[in-house]
Amino acid sequence: MSFLSVKNLGKDYGATRVVKSMDLEIERGEFVSLLGPSGCGKTTTLQMIAGFTEPTRGQVILDGTDLTDMPPEKRDIGVVFQSYALFPHMTVQDNISFGLEMRKMAKDQRRERISEVLDMVSLSGMGERYPAQLSGGQRQRVAIARSLAIRPRLLLLDEPMSNLDAKLRENMHIELRRIQRKLGITTILVTHDQTEAMTMSDRIALMSDGCIQQLAPPLEVYHNPRTLFVSGFLGRANVFAGTITRSDKQTYQVSSEGLSFAVCLPENHPFREGKANIMIRPENVGFADPGTAGKLTGTLSEAVFLGTHWLCEVQTPLGMWFVSVQRLASQPGDTVALDWLNSDLRVIAEQQ
Numbered sequence: 001m002s003f004l005s006v007k008n009l010g011k012d013y014g015a016t017r018v019v020k021s022m023d024l025e026i027e028r029g030e031f032v033s034l035l036g037p038s039g040c041g042k043t044t045t046l047q048m049i050a051g052f053t054e055p056t057r058g059q060v061i062l063d064g065t066d067l068t069d070m071p072p073e074k075r076d077i078g079v080v081f082q083s084y085a086l087f088p089h090m091t092v093q094d095n096i097s098f099g100l101e102m103r104k105m106a107k108d109q110r111r112e113r114i115s116e117v118l119d120m121v122s123l124s125g126m127g128e129r130y131p132a133q134l135s136g137g138q139r140q141r142v143a144i145a146r147s148l149a150i151r152p153r154l155l156l157l158d159e160p161m162s163n164l165d166a167k168l169r170e171n172m173h174i175e176l177r178r179i180q181r182k183l184g185i186t187t188i189l190v191t192h193d194q195t196e197a198m199t200m201s202d203r204i205a206l207m208s209d210g211c212i213q214q215l216a217p218p219l220e221v222y223h224n225p226r227t228l229f230v231s232g233f234l235g236r237a238n239v240f241a242g243t244i245t246r247s248d249k250q251t252y253q254v255s256s257e258g259l260s261f262a263v264c265l266p267e268n269h270p271f272r273e274g275k276a277n278i279m280i281r282p283e284n285v286g287f288a289d290p291g292t293a294g295k296l297t298g299t300l301s302e303a304v305f306l307g308t309h310w311l312c313e314v315q316t317p318l319g320m321w322f323v324s325v326q327r328l329a330s331q332p333g334d335t336v337a338l339d340w341l342n343s344d345l346r347v348i349a350e351q352q
């Protein structure tokens with residue numbers, strides 16, 4: 001059995017099913033993100049695991065113990081919210097000490113633990129300060145230190161970095177992941193920030209409308225999205241509708257708007273022949289070498305330089321495509337030929 005088992009977990013408010021039926025198996029030490037648009041049920045799921053919201057159905061089992069009817073303070077779970085909820089009238093060390101005192105830890109041990117976690121979040125020497133004397137990033141690190149101090153069996157993070165500026169957030173991603181790995185603490189992060197989920201997680205649970213659409217490692221979710229929603233939520237995607245036919249045992253062709261390309265379908269792919277959606281990422285499409293026809297012709301309508309690459313919009317018979325390239329030799333208005341490796345085309349069985 002997994003370290004954390006969430007089985008058929010759901011929440012209804014009146015007739016509205018805000019979390020339909022969640023099944024989640026998380027291994028000890030794993031970092032899993034719940035990623036999805038606003039209102040898809042991420043926070044509600046986390047609150048049910050923490051014990052702050054009573055589920056309408058389902059079970060939460062942590063390390064073999066059924067937590068479903070256990071009050072939050074008995075669950076041994078650390079929670080960090082978007083608003084850090086530090087006690088403003090207490091110093092940093094008293095904020096951290098609070099949870100340890102509740103657990104009746106001896107004074108010497110408490111002092112040692114506080115110094116250890118402050119060191120971990122690079123705030124040694126700041127123990128005497130009050131929250132108002134800290135920056136947003138420092139306050140957030142105190143909140144994390146406070147939740148780590150109790151050595152919870154499970155750490156739940158609800159958008160803990162969304163108040164920080166972009167640079168600080170990036171640093172915190174790296175820092176938090178380092179601490180999480182070092183302590184081997186099983187962690188669930190709620191976020192709507194795809195970069196945050198991609199950089200931090202062992203696995204991402206991509207949610208929409210109260211359901212998990214796909215649960216897999218970041219690269220798998222990115223490169224092999226199971227649904228159109230997933231392909232569009234994580235990064236940019238070029239998607240077109242086509243008809244798949246079988247050429248021989250291993251080879252399939254997709255045709256659309258009079259064009260035809262070979263596609264590969266993995267052994268276990270749910271789809272074989274008929275109408276389907278085909279997806280390719282912008283970075284897997286390039287401009288054909290001069291003098292060659294490429295696979296698709298279009299008109300370059302826009303090109304913006306994003307520092308590491310050019311993001312281009314190309315109007316094609318298959319719709320508007322995004323193309324991401326390192327170098328650009330064409331101007332908006334030019335006719336361009338696009339090329340790609342057919343092995344980078346992905347078939348998404350779900351219909352549009």
Ligand SMILES: Nc1ncnc2c1ncn2[C@@H]1O[C@H](COP(=O)(O)OP(=O)(O)OP(=O)(O)O)[C@@H](O)[C@H]1O
Nearest residue numbers: 013018036037038039040041042043044045190192
């Ligand atoms: N107490 C409540 N009563 C009624 N509806 C609620 C309640 N709490 C949450 N909801 C609804 O449940 C849905 C899911 O909310 P939830 O906060 O879990 O979403 P979320 O994915 O975390 O969104 P966000 O990223 O905006 O925080 C929303 O439509 C919300 O309005």
